[in-house]
Amino acid sequence: MKKTGIALAGAALAVGLVSVNTGKAQAATYTRTQVSQHATTGDCWTIIGRNVYNLTPYVPMHPGGPQEIGRVCGKVGTKAFNGQHGGNASIQSMLKTYRIGALKR
Numbered sequence: 001m002k003k004t005g006i007a008l009a010g011a012a013l014a015v016g017l018v019s020v021n022t023g024k025a026q027a028a029t030y031t032r033t034q035v036s037q038h039a040t041t042g043d044c045w046t047i048i049g050r051n052v053y054n055l056t057p058y059v060p061m062h063p064g065g066p067q068e069i070g071r072v073c074g075k076v077g078t079k080a081f082n083g084q085h086g087g088n089a090s091i092q093s094m095l096k097t098y099r100i101g102a103l104k105r
């Protein structure tokens with residue numbers, strides 16, 4: 001009984017966290033103009049597909065170098081990203097963790 005209660009509370013918490021995260025991510029939308037205001041390696045947003053990513057914390061850690069990834073700051077990076085990493089599922093899931101919202105159109 002006690003165990004079930006804890007398990008249920010855990011499940012409810014997990015569901016709550018997931019929906020809070022999803023809700024937040026889906027609510028935010030950014031225009032191309034807004035993205036273009038984050039166009040340096042020290043402040044780097046990019047558009048990949050229909051989503052907007054803040055890559056700033058990742059730029060200094062990028063194994064391909066900050067300049068390579070820096071080419072997409074403030075811009076549409078879909079072709080650059082897919083060209084380099086499109087076939088790599090683990091890099092694609094790393095990318096997801098930097099998503100801040102969707103592109104406003």
Ligand code: HEM
Pocket residue numbers: 055058062063064065068069071072077080081084085088091094095
């Ligand atoms: C958006 C434009 C990007 C470009 C143009 C780019 C380019 C590159 C290049 C040239 C390399 C070196 C490949 C080699 O040495 O053979 C590399 C490696 C790597 N990049 Fe990127 N990158 C980009 C974005 C990202 C992002 C957003 C992530 C993760 C969040 C990422 C994660 C990695 C990892 C883990 C490696 C090392 C493993 C591998 O080469 O497959 N990159 N990248």
